[in-house]
Every structure is written in structure tokens, then in C-alpha cells.
Amino acid sequence: MKLLIVDDEERFLHSTQKLLNRKGYDVETAPSGEKCLEILGEKAIDVVILDVKMPGIGGMETLRRIKREQPMTEVIMLTGHGTAEYAVDALLRGAADFLVKPVSIPELIEKVEAAMARRMVLEEKIRAAKALKAAEAGLSTQSSDPAGPEETITNTANSGKKQ
Amino acid sequence: MKPESADNIMRRTILSSMILIPIIPFILVIFIGYFYSKIAIENRTVESMQRIVEDHRQMIDTFLRERRTNLEFIINTHAFEDLNTSRSIEFVYHNLRTISNAFVDLGVFDEDGLHVAYHGPYQLEGKVYKKEPWFKEVMETGVHISDVFLGFRDYPHFIIAVKKTENSRTWVLRATIDTHIFNTMVGRIRIGDTGEAYIINRDGVFQTQPRTGGNLLETDPSRLKYLKHHDGIATYTSLRDYGWFGGLSTPVHDDYLVATVWLKEKPWLLVARQEKRDAFSGLRAVMYMIISIAAIGSATIVLVAFNQTGRLLQRIKDVSGEKAHLENQLIHATRLAELGQMAAGFAHEINNPLQIIRSEQALMDFILTEMKEKKEITNDQSIEELEDSMHQMIVQIERCSGITQAILKFGRHTEPQIEDIELKDFIPEIAGTISNKASVHGISVKQLIDEETPMVRGDKGQLQQVLINLFNNAIDTIVDRHGSHGGKLSISAKAAGDKWVDIAVQDNGTGISPESMEKIFSPFFTTKPPGKGTGLGLSVCFGIVEGLGGKMDVSSQVGRGTTFTVRLPAATA
Ligand SMILES: Nc1ncnc2c1ncn2[C@@H]1O[C@H](COP(=O)(O)OP(=O)(O)OP(=O)(O)O)[C@@H](O)[C@H]1O
Ligand SMILES: [Mg+2]
Numbered sequence: 244m245k246l247l248i249v250d251d252e253e254r255f256l257h258s259t260q261k262l263l264n265r266k267g268y269d270v271e272t273a274p275s276g277e278k279c280l281e282i283l284g285e286k287a288i289d290v291v292i293l294d295v296k297m298p299g300i301g302g303m304e305t306l307r308r309i310k311r312e313q314p315m316t317e318v319i320m321l322t323g324h325g326t327a328e329y330a331v332d333a334l335l336r337g338a339a340d341f342l343v344k345p346v347s348i349p350e351l352i353e354k355v356e357a358a359m360a361r362r363m364v365l366e367e368k369i370r371a372a373k374a375l376k377a378a379e380a381g382l383s384t385q386s387s388d389p390a391g392p393e394e395t396i397t398n399t400a401n402s403g404k405k406q
Numbered sequence: 407m408k409p410e411s412a413d414n415i416m417r418r419t420i421l422s423s424m425i426l427i428p429i430i431p432f433i434l435v436i437f438i439g440y441f442y443s444k445i446a447i448e449n450r451t452v453e454s455m456q457r458i459v460e461d462h463r464q465m466i467d468t469f470l471r472e473r474r475t476n477l478e479f480i481i482n483t484h485a486f487e488d489l490n491t492s493r494s495i496e497f498v499y500h501n502l503r504t505i506s507n508a509f510v511d512l513g514v515f516d517e518d519g520l521h522v523a524y525h526g527p528y529q530l531e532g533k534v535y536k537k538e539p540w541f542k543e544v545m546e547t548g549v550h551i552s553d554v555f556l557g558f559r560d561y562p563h564f565i566i567a568v569k570k571t572e573n574s575r576t577w578v579l580r581a582t583i584d585t586h587i588f589n590t591m592v593g594r595i596r597i598g599d600t601g602e603a604y605i606i607n608r609d610g611v612f613q614t615q616p617r618t619g620g621n622l623l624e625t626d627p628s629r630l631k632y633l634k635h636h637d638g639i640a641t642y643t644s645l646r647d648y649g650w651f652g653g654l655s656t657p658v659h660d661d662y663l664v665a666t667v668w669l670k671e672k673p674w675l676l677v678a679r680q681e682k683r684d685a686f687s688g689l690r691a692v693m694y695m696i697i698s699i700a701a702i703g704s705a706t707i708v709l710v711a712f713n714q715t716g717r718l719l720q721r722i723k724d725v726s727g728e729k730a731h732l733e734n735q736l737i738h739a740t741r742l743a744e745l746g747q748m749a750a751g752f753a754h755e756i757n758n759p760l761q762i763i764r765s766e767q768a769l770m771d772f773i774l775t776e777m778k779e780k781k782e783i784t785n786d787q788s789i790e791e792l793e794d795s796m797h798q799m800i801v802q803i804e805r806c807s808g809i810t811q812a813i814l815k816f817g818r819h820t821e822p823q824i825e826d827i828e829l830k831d832f833i834p835e836i837a838g839t840i841s842n843k844a845s846v847h848g849i850s851v852k853q854l855i856d857e858e859t860p861m862v863r864g865d866k867g868q869l870q871q872v873l874i875n876l877f878n879n880a881i882d883t884i885v886d887r888h889g890s891h892g893g894k895l896s897i898s899a900k901a902a903g904d905k906w907v908d909i910a911v912q913d914n915g916t917g918i919s920p921e922s923m924e925k926i927f928s929p930f931f932t933t934k935p936p937g938k939g940t941g942l943g944l945s946v947c948f949g950i951v952e953g954l955g956g957k958m959d960v961s962s963q964v965g966r967g968t969t970f971t972v973r974l975p976a977a978t979a
Contacts, residue, residue, distance in 0.1 A: 344757040
């Protein structure tokens with residue numbers, strides 16, 4: 244499981260990364276939205292923790308792009324602003340959750356785990372769906388056989404008529 | 407010199423216009439009134455003077471005519487021979503005296519002026535009067551009334567003489583009139599206190615003794631002006647002669663109202679006069695009246711002006727006070743908004759370092775735990791202390807975080823979602839959320855919502871925030887004072903006029919001291935111990951209520967309790 248923390252506070256990235264590493268998480272960091280998208284393009288990331296207020300493209304815009312390019316990636320928004328509007332907006336745009344700074348690390352981990360679980364469930368479902376689709380695909384190949392003769396019959400009939 | 411205050415200038419301006427504007431027409435009216443009554447009184451006085459003088463003239467004329475006709479009667483009913491003896495003339499004289507005792511003597515003259523017969527106090531028989539002007543005149547015109555003169559007797563008298571021609575004989579009958587009686591008769595005229603009458607002849611010589619200013623048979627040159635010939639009655643008066651104020655000023659010499667008329671029987675001028683002060687005394691009464699009316703009227707105007715100016719100024723003061731108050735409130739509200747924004751930015755910035763501290767703390771905690779588990783550190787005492795210290799960091803971070811959250815809430819600028827709120831449903835709902843907390847502290851919560859309370863216009867979320875804040879404050883202060891027994895909290899709502907609804911939250915807590923009262927709505931003002939209150943509750947309420955177009959009020963008594971009133975606009979039906 245891979246985690247990406249995006250925040251313009253270097254020290255926050257540093258110490259949080261260290262802590263989470265120690266707790267056994269694989270953590271990447273990015274100091275800006277741009278860098279975040281770059282990393283996402285290179286590595287497979289499961290959960291992104293995204294600060295809202297950053298220089299460059301802000302958190303909300305970054306969220307929008309992540310969701311466009313990799314809708315499967317879970318994003319937890321992190322902000323100093325605890326207003327309902329932001330929360331609602333972020334959730335509507337596809338964020339998995341919304342945390343208000345200063346968030347306690349146990350809570351953060353909890354949310355990450357929840358997001359991860361959700362992602363896992365989602366992946367499971369997708370896999371199942373894909374399997375189903377694959378199964379259906381397989382079934383349809385098999386069932387094309389009866390159609391063949393029918394076609395043939397028709398064709399035959401037609402040709403018979405023509406003939 | 408001290409510059410005059412605007413208040414004083416305004417007072418003076420208002421006062422002077424309030425006095426001058428009514429007083430000018432008032433004085434004008436009074437003057438016109440005075441002027442007309444003056445003319446009326448003057449006319450009436452002069453008219454009555456003229457009437458009296460005319461009556462007097464008629465009386466004097468009648469007297470003279472009667473005396474003349476007395477003599478004419480005697481001369482017509484007697485022959486010269488009947489009267490040319492002193493015996494016979496004495497008899498006739500006595501008869502004459504019974505008709506009028508003004509006759510002093512009686513005498514008969516022949517055509518040569520010889521005094522033939524005489525009866526009277528003097529010895530005149532035998533004197534010849536041919537050269538005397540009176541004799542000449544009576545011979546010419548048949549009748550003669552003389553001016554007053556001294557004559558042979560050296561005593562002022564005047565005579566009436568008539569002539570008769572019969573059987574080529576001409577003779578003259580003459581009588582002397584008692585000037586004393588005539589004097590008395592002429593002088594006896596009743597006009598006011600100072601009225602008098604006298605007669606002057608064509609040369610201005612006194613024919614009767616005037617009561618004032620002159621002697622019989624003397625001439626007073628100042629009276630010659632009356633002598634021009636005129637028909638009827640002439641009066642001499644002029645406004646200037648007796649002054650604007652009807653002779654209130656000291657009388658000058660010859661300060662008289664004068665009426666003159668020529669007699670018919672004799673070219674004598676009857677002069678009647680009265681001191682103007684006396685004549686126009688009515689005018690003085692009017693004057694006094696007008697002065698008192700003017701005085702009372704002016705005093706009233708001035709009094710009313712002072713009174714009204716006082717009231718007006720007070721009113722202006724009140725209004726400007728109100729305005730200043732409103733301005734203050736407005737400034738307060740704007741300041742609050744600015745402060746809110748600033749505080750929000752500030753809180754936001756604080757949150758980042760707080761977050762870092764939190765991460766660092768978590769890291770330290772984790773490392774510490776690891777080291778402990780790996781037995782890398784073994785001093786239990788130190789570990790305990792470190793752990794306690796770690797815990798304190800969390801607590802303090804939580805505290806900071808609480809503050810920044812409150813500030814952010816305070817500084818939040820969201821457009822209120824205005825709707826009509828039914829307080830009968832809304833207030834019990836909100837009260838329900840605190841009922842638990844209240845009952846824990848033994849507080850009885852009363853809801854007094856008037857049946858007639860109209861709906862209010864507001865934002866439900868915001869109004870909830872306001873009420874919860876007020877309830878929490880009330881509960882805090884109640885617990886402060888009563889612990890967990892005897893607390894009372896009441897929430898009431900009722901219409902205030904047509905346009906407003908008052909929601910009041912009343913507690914029986916400690917009350918607010920006057921010093922605190924000024925500051926309770928200011929952000930960060932709190933009397934609660936550190937870490938307990940942010941001091942933002944009421945300023946948030948204030949901002950919200952202001953934003954909803956309402957007003958917040960508070961009344962409090964230390965040791966009694968406090969009532970916060972929120973006034974909101976009523977929903978228009
Ligand atoms: N009902 C009340 N009775 C007595 N004092 C009050 C009452 N309401 C407010 N005050 C006083 O006004 C101060 C400011 O109140 P405000 O609600 O703004 O802040 P606070 O209650 O101290 O803090 P917070 O609301 O964040 O808990 C309080 O500290 C208290 O002294
Ligand atoms: Mg409070």
C-alpha cells in the first residue's frame with residue numbers, strides 16, 4: 244500500500260513520512276499539487292493526503308485532476324479551514340474524507356486505513372466485475388456457435404432461394 | 407477669547423428667530439392698534455369739545471340777545487317822555503332787574519348824547535356822550551353792544567344800547583351789564599378738570615377773566631392766532647402738540663386743546679381750552695393698556711421661545727446622541743468584521759505549525775514507545791515524566807486548535823440563508839439540545855413563547871448558534887453562582903411592535919459588572935479561566951444578529967442575573 248502526502252510544509256512532510264514509515268507504511272511526499280500529479284503519473288499510489296491551501300495549483304484543483312486521471316485513487320483532504328462549504332465541495336468532487344488541521348496522527352492513520360479499506364473493497368469489486376465481464380465475454384464466445392449455424396441456415400436459405 | 411461652541415451659536419440663532427419672528431408683527435399690531443385708537447379718541451375728544459363750545463356759545467349768545475331784547479322791549483313800549491325822569495327810569499330799572507340781575511344800571515340819552523335820566527350806582531346824569539364811540543355807533547346802527555371797558559367809572563363793564571326814532575325824536579336807552587355775572591357765566595364751562603372758557607374781542611383783549619394765564623382787558627399776544635375770522639368752530643390741536651404718548655411727557659406751556667367760535671350777537675371770540683393731558687387722558691389709559699399688553703405679550707413670547715429652544719436643543723441633542731450611538735455601533739460592527747477576517751487568516755496560519763507540532767509529537771511518542779519496548783531506555787521515572795510531558799503537548803495542541811476553530815467560526819463570512827422561522831417550533835428544538843446539560847446542573851428551563859409571536863426572518867443555523875451561545879453563557883454563569891441547585895433559565899419570545907420580535911434569554915446567574923458590560927461584545931473578552939472561554943461567543947452572536955438586520959441588547963444586575971435580548975425582524979405576513 245502506497246501513501247502520498249501533499250503539503251507545502253516541508254517539515255510536516257518530513258516528520259509525518261518518518262513516523263508513517265516507522266509504522267510500516269510506504270510513504271511518498273510532494274510539496275505541491277504539480278509535483279503530486281507528477282508522482283502519480285510515475286508510481287502507483289493508493290491514497291493521497293492533500294492539503295487544500297498550497298501555492299501553485301491548489302488542493303481543490305489537484306483533486307479535480309487526480310479524479311479525472313486516476314479516479315481509483317483515494318484522496319483525503321486536509322485543511323486549516325473548517326468550513327462546511329469546503330468539506331461539502333471536496334466530498335462532491337470525489338474526496339474520500341476531509342480532515343481539519345491540526346489533525347491528530349492516530350486520526351489520520353484511521354482515515355487512511357478507512358480509505359485504504361474502501362479502496363480495497365472497490366478494487367475487489369472491480370476485479371469481480373472484470374471477472375464477471377470476462378466470464379460473460381467467454382460465455383458469449385461460446386454462444387456464438389449456435390448463432391453461426393443459424394446464420395448459416397439463413398444464408399443457406401437465402402442462397403437456396405437465390406439458387 | 408474662547409471660541410463659541412456650536413451649541414451656543416445654535417441656541418442663539420434659534421432663540422433670536424423664535425423671539426424676533428413673532429415679536430415684530432406683534433409690536434406692529436400693537437402700534438397700529440394704538441394709532442387707530444389714538445385717532446378715535448382724539449376725534450371723540452375734539453368732537454365733544456366742539457359740542458360743549460357750541461352749547462356754550464348759544465348760551466352766551468342767548469344771554470346777550472335776551473338782554474338786548476329786554477332793552478328793545480322797554481324802548482318800544484315806552485315814549486321818551488315816559489322815561490326821562492329818574493323816578494320813571496328807576497321804576498323800569500327795578501322791573502328790569504326782576505328779569506335779569508345782570509343789569510347794573512339803566513339810562514336814557516337824547517339825540518345829542520345828553521344823559522337825560524339814569525338809575526344806577528353812579529352819578530352820571532347830565533354827562534354828554536355825543537363824542538363817545540358807542541353813542542356814535544348806536545346812532546348809526548340802532549343797537550350797540552360794547553367791548554368791556556373802564557369808562558368814567560373806572561370799573562370794567564360793558565353796555566348794551568338801543569335807539570328809537572319816534573315822531574322825529576330819537577333817543578337811546580342804555581344798560582350796563584354786570585361783568586361779574588357775565589364773567590361767571592362765560593367761565594362756567596365744564597370740560598374735564600382743566601377746561602376753561604373766556605372771551606376775547608377782535609383785538610385779542612380779554613373780555614372775561616380767564617381762569618389761567620391772563621387778566622381782564624389785557625392782551626395775550628400768544629392768543630392772537632385765534633383771531634382770524636372763521637365760521638363755526640375752529641379747533642387747534644396737532645399730534646405733535648401733545649406728543650406721541652398723549653401728553654405723558656411733561657406738559658409744555660400752551661399745551662392745550664383749543665376750540666374757538668365767534669359769537670353771533672357781538673364780534674367776540676369765545677375761546678375754550680383744555681390741557682391736552684387732561685383732554686386726552688383716555689389716550690393715556692389706552693397707552694398704559696398697550697404698554698402692559700406689549701410687556702406681557704413680549705414676556706410670553708420670550709418665555710415660550712426660551713422654553714421651546716430648550717426643548718428643541720434637547721431634542722437635537724437626543725437625536726445626534728442616537729446618531730452617534732448608531733455610528734458607534736456601525737463602527738463596532740465593521741471593526742468586528744475586519745477583526746474577524748484578520749483573525750481567521752491568523753488562525754489559519756497557526757494551524758499549519760500546530761499540525762507540524764502534532765506530527766513531531768506523534769513521532770517522538772512513537773520513538774519513545776519503541777525505545778521503551780526495545781528496552782533501550784530503562785529509567786521508569788524518566789519515561790513516565792516524558793510520557794506525561796508528551797500528553798501535555800497533546801492537551802495544549804488541542805487547546806490551541808479549539809481556539810483557532812472558534813476564531814475561524816467567528817471570522818467566517820457566509821451569506822445567511824434567510825427564511826421565515828416559526829419560533830414556536832424552533833425555540834423548543836434548540837432548548838431541547840441543552841436540556842440535558844441544564845438538568846445535569848439542576849437548572850430549570852422555562853419557555854415562555856407568546857402565542858401571537860410572529861415568524862421571524864433569519865438563518866436557522868445562525869440563529870441556533872446565537873441561542874446556543876446565549877444558553878451556554880447562561881448555564882456557565884448559573885453554575886458559577888448556584889452550583890447545581892436553584893438555577894433558573896428562561897427563554898421567552900414575543901412581538902415587539904409590528905415589525906420586530908424579541909427573543910430574551912434570562913438567567914439568575916452572577917450578573918455582569920458595569921466595567922465588563924462595555925466589553926462583553928468585544929472579541930476575546932472573557933472572564934472565564936484560561937482555556938475555558940475564548941471570549942468569542944457574544945461577538946459572534948452580535949455579528950450574526952447585526953447581519954440579520956436585528957439588534958442585541960443586554961440588561962443585567964450584579965447578583966441578580968442577566969437578560970440578553972435578541973431583536974429580529976418579523977416576517978411580513
Ligand atoms: N449570561 C451571562 N451572565 C453573566 N456574564 C455573562 C453572561 N454572558 C456573557 N457574560 C460575560 O461576557 C463574557 C463574554 O462572553 P462570550 O460568550 O463572548 O465569551 P465566553 O463565554 O467567555 O467564551 P466562550 O463563549 O468562547 O465560551 C463572559 O466571559 C462573561 O463574563
Ligand atoms: Mg460564551
